[in-house]
Amino acid sequence: MFKLLSQLTSGQQGMVSKIIGSGVIQRRLLDMGITPGTVIRIEKFAPLGDPMEVKAKGFNLSLRKNEAKNIEIEMA
Amino acid sequence: MELMSKEREYKSLHIALAGNPNSGKTTIFNNLTGSRQHVGNYSGVTVEKKEGYCKFQQYELLLVDLPGTYSLTTYSPEEVVARNFIVQEQPDVVVNVVDASNLERNLYLAVQLLELERPFMLALNMIDVAESRQLIIHDEILSEQLAVPVARTIGSHNEGTDSLLVAIVKAAYQKRAVPFAIDYGPDIEADIQQLANRLAAVPQPLQYPLRWLAMKLLENDQDIIDRVRGVAGGSEIVQYSITLREKLQNKLGEDPEMALAGLRYKFVGALYRQAVEGRPDHELTISDKIDKVLTNRVLGIPIFLGLMWMVFTLVFTVGKYPQDWLAQAIKVAGQLVGQQLPAGDLKSLVVDGIFGGVGSVVSFLPLILFLFFAISLLEDTGYMARAAFVMDRIMRQVGLHGKSFIPLLLGFGCGVPAIMGTRTLENPRDRLVTILVSPLMSCSARLPIYSVLIGAFFSSDIAGNVLFSLYLLGVILAIIMARVFRSVLFRGATEPFIMELPPYHWPTLNSVVIHMWERSYLYLKKAGTIILAVAILMWFLTNFPSAVPYSRDYDAVINQAEVEFTQQVEEDINQPLAIAAIDDNAALKATIDKLLAVNEQFKQATADLEDDDPELAALSEKKAKTVQALHAENAASFAMAAYYVELQADLDDVKADVAKAKAAEKINQSYAGTIGKFLAPLGRPLGFDWKMNVALIAGFSAKEVVVGTLGTIYSVGEVGAKTVPLQMALAADPAFNPLIAYTFMVFCLVYSPCLAALATIKRETNSWKWAFFAAAYTTGLAWIMAFIVYQGGLLLGIGV
Numbered sequence: 101m102f103k104l105l106s107q108l109t110s111g112q113q114g115m116v117s118k119i120i121g122s123g124v125i126q127r128r129l130l131d132m133g134i135t136p137g138t139v140i141r142i143e144k145f146a147p148l149g150d151p152m153e154v155k156a157k158g159f160n161l162s163l164r165k166n167e168a169k170n171i172e173i174e175m176a
Numbered sequence: 177m178e179l180m181s182k183e184r185e186y187k188s189l190h191i192a193l194a195g196n197p198n199s200g201k202t203t204i205f206n207n208l209t210g211s212r213q214h215v216g217n218y219s220g221v222t223v224e225k226k227e228g229y230c231k232f233q234q235y236e237l238l239l240v241d242l243p244g245t246y247s248l249t250t251y252s253p254e255e256v257v258a259r260n261f262i263v264q265e266q267p268d269v270v271v272n273v274v275d276a277s278n279l280e281r282n283l284y285l286a287v288q289l290l291e292l293e294r295p296f297m298l299a300l301n302m303i304d305v306a307e308s309r310q311l312i313i314h315d316e317i318l319s320e321q322l323a324v325p326v327a328r329t330i331g332s333h334n335e336g337t338d339s340l341l342v343a344i345v346k347a348a349y350q351k352r353a354v355p356f357a358i359d360y361g362p363d364i365e366a367d368i369q370q371l372a373n374r375l376a377a378v379p380q381p382l383q384y385p386l387r388w389l390a391m392k393l394l395e396n397d398q399d400i401i402d403r404v405r406g407v408a409g410g411s412e413i414v415q416y417s418i419t420l421r422e423k424l425q426n427k428l429g430e431d432p433e434m435a436l437a438g439l440r441y442k443f444v445g446a447l448y449r450q451a452v453e454g455r456p457d458h459e460l461t462i463s464d465k466i467d468k469v470l471t472n473r474v475l476g477i478p479i480f481l482g483l484m485w486m487v488f489t490l491v492f493t494v495g496k497y498p499q500d501w502l503a504q505a506i507k508v509a510g511q512l513v514g515q516q517l518p519a520g521d522l523k524s525l526v527v528d529g530i531f532g533g534v535g536s537v538v539s540f541l542p543l544i545l546f547l548f549f550a551i552s553l554l555e556d557t558g559y560m561a562r563a564a565f566v567m568d569r570i571m572r573q574v575g576l577h578g579k580s581f582i583p584l585l586l587g588f589g590c591g592v593p594a595i596m597g598t599r600t601l602e603n604p605r606d607r608l609v610t611i612l613v614s615p616l617m618s619c620s621a622r623l624p625i626y627s628v629l630i631g632a633f634f635s636s637d638i639a640g641n642v643l644f645s646l647y648l649l650g651v652i653l654a655i656i657m658a659r660v661f662r663s664v665l666f667r668g669a670t671e672p673f674i675m676e677l678p679p680y681h682w683p684t685l686n687s688v689v690i691h692m693w694e695r696s697y698l699y700l701k702k703a704g705t706i707i708l709a710v711a712i713l714m715w716f717l718t719n720f721p722s723a724v725p726y727s728r729d730y731d732a733v734i735n736q737a738e739v740e741f742t743q744q745v746e747e748d749i750n751q752p753l754a755i756a757a758i759d760d761n762a763a764l765k766a767t768i769d770k771l772l773a774v775n776e777q778f779k780q781a782t783a784d785l786e787d788d789d790p791e792l793a794a795l796s797e798k799k800a801k802t803v804q805a806l807h808a809e810n811a812a813s814f815a816m817a818a819y820y821v822e823l824q825a826d827l828d829d830v831k832a833d834v835a836k837a838k839a840a841e842k843i844n845q846s847y848a849g850t851i852g853k854f855l856a857p858l859g860r861p862l863g864f865d866w867k868m869n870v871a872l873i874a875g876f877s878a879k880e881v882v883v884g885t886l887g888t889i890y891s892v893g894e895v896g897a898k899t900v901p902l903q904m905a906l907a908a909d910p911a912f913n914p915l916i917a918y919t920f921m922v923f924c925l926v927y928s929p930c931l932a933a934l935a936t937i938k939r940e941t942n943s944w945k946w947a948f949f950a951a952a953y954t955t956g957l958a959w960i961m962a963f964i965v966y967q968g969g970l971l972l973g974i975g976v
Contacts, residue, residue: 119434122430122431122433122434124251124672125672125674126434127247127249127251127433127434127437128246128251128672128674129674130247130434130437130438130441131246131247131249131284131437132246132281132674132676133280133281133284133441135437135438135441136438137445143464143467144467144471144473145473146471146476146565146566146568146569147471147472147473147474147476147477147566148477148566148569148570149569150568150569151565151568151569151673153467153471153565153677157278157280157281158277158278158280158281158309159278159281159676159677159678159679160463160464160676160677160678160679161674161675161676161677162561162565162673162674162675162676162677163672163673163674163675164568164572164673164674167672167673167674
């Protein structure tokens, strides 16, 4: 099953299947190591609901929901 | 046999340190260079340039700590600076400091650095963290696959520094048989070859490796495209690369830039799986556990606000003591120097202009030190990223970034540390908007202005609300201007918030102190020179012309008073006592001296006390008792002594009044006063007269000066804590009323930041343009807001 990273909730985890689009945000995601095949897990959301914190490749990354919607995730 | 030579010959090696942010690169740089480092700017950009040196064996290493980057694209000035440095300066070794516990992502930058084809070595830092996560790294596999030396370090404990130095020297002399290259697959490789061939034929060689240039053209790298276009035959090559890109896009089904990035990661992933055992799980690390509290949904914001309160208190409340002490010390130094000079313009220039001007700048130093201590701590521990994480949602609504919150909060204390605090914002656009908006956070120097005017024109029950309304207005204007700047001036691609939350770690005292010292020294140097220059200018404008034709012959007034004094003393004291002068009667003189001493002591002790201060009442009582005691002791001479002291006091009052009146007239006719009157038409729609204009002009140098200038204009002498005389003078002036007072405060709230702040803006943005813009837009906005308030008030008939 495929979802967008922005649609996941705390504790959920999946594998990046695709980075949608190509621009500054997508490039930055790649630079940070969010590439197809990477396993991502949602850690939590900020007190006001946005941004979100995820774990990937052994480190913690924060990103806004509207940036997360560029990442397609394959759920286990 | 070797000849003993006094001087060893040093070989110079030029080293660049590169790596991800949070990889501990700077700690290693500090370990290597200690205090032998220097911070500057890369020309044309607001990116910091850090250089230092160290000696090792027979080598002298010149080190450059390149800005931390995740990649080498053109999306941030830091990345462009880093790659240009490596290509243009051609360092002897590129040392890539990587976080060993986060190796996979760090290697992505490593391969990009390798593709720049300079001698390279890998420093696996934070080995302790990697080990605590049960990661086993096979250095030899990394070394073999990348054909580079590898060293292990724990920067925070200064371990491995020696083996690092050995590896650096080894890398400098290592010759690679074949430059590093990733196989990007037949399609891409074919295109790279084609482009490289054409680039080779170009008459003007570009400094970059050909293969790398070819790759960048395929990746649509704007910086490289521009450079290639700039050489003969380049445009055709660029055109050709565009055609190749399109074909590639169709063949691969994705953007070549993404494709190349993906392939790099594939290479890195494979290398990582070969070289590292033990997968980092998604288990909770210590940092995660700490974050369970610090970025907790419920506790996150309160904790953040609590920490901010602590920083604020540290910087402004605790910092006030050294600030006051330093200001006092400078004042005293000024007086000491002044005593060596003959009275006159030079003395005034030195004491009032120079020491006065310098005093205000240097006295900021403790605040700067405390501020950067606090910021360094927050950054080094890793908390800063959490602060941005927690505040981002709110800040984004107002057109700012999560990391803007702390600098703006600091602005309520002082603009200078606030502007310097924007360095934590990586993105230049966000940084600029934050800087431009920070003056609207009403700084503490404006508070005396508000307190004097509110005290003079508003009753104490609404005083608090009036004050709050001003601060609130500032915040609202900041929000509006942030949105305006964002959409009008800094339009363009939305900057990503994507940001690493680095693991928490103990800050090293060494780096915090070095960091703190760097910033402070630069502040003193840069801000000080400009402040000094304009302080002297302001002194000149308010003190000249010096030979002022007074409305009355003040000297005659003083003479008159002195003659009368001598006469009265003669008639009422000397003759009845049958003496020629006071000194002749020893007992009388002694009593007079004692009384004078008591009065003097009382004056000094109560100089800074408010009228309703209980201490004042206590001291008054004590004085009365002391006087009574004196009376009892010297019954015979007391009456005459008291009378003499009274006459003396009257004479002193006359002299003081004359001095104040002279000062007021002088300022009236000074250049500043003339300018104030000249600007009267501008001030009239706002209800201001020339006096207010002069005060506002003086306020350009420092906001604290506004109250002092008003004090001089209204001839109430030095305005210390006892501002009541000034308040009374203002209230009595028909040119002033509550509406005008409020308008004046609004103007003060919004208009140009003080010189120190402007100088800081110039330094932080590396351009005069933005400093001028900040001064201009705030003053313009101030005029508009004051106009609205005044005219609106007149229309509604309030406050007049």
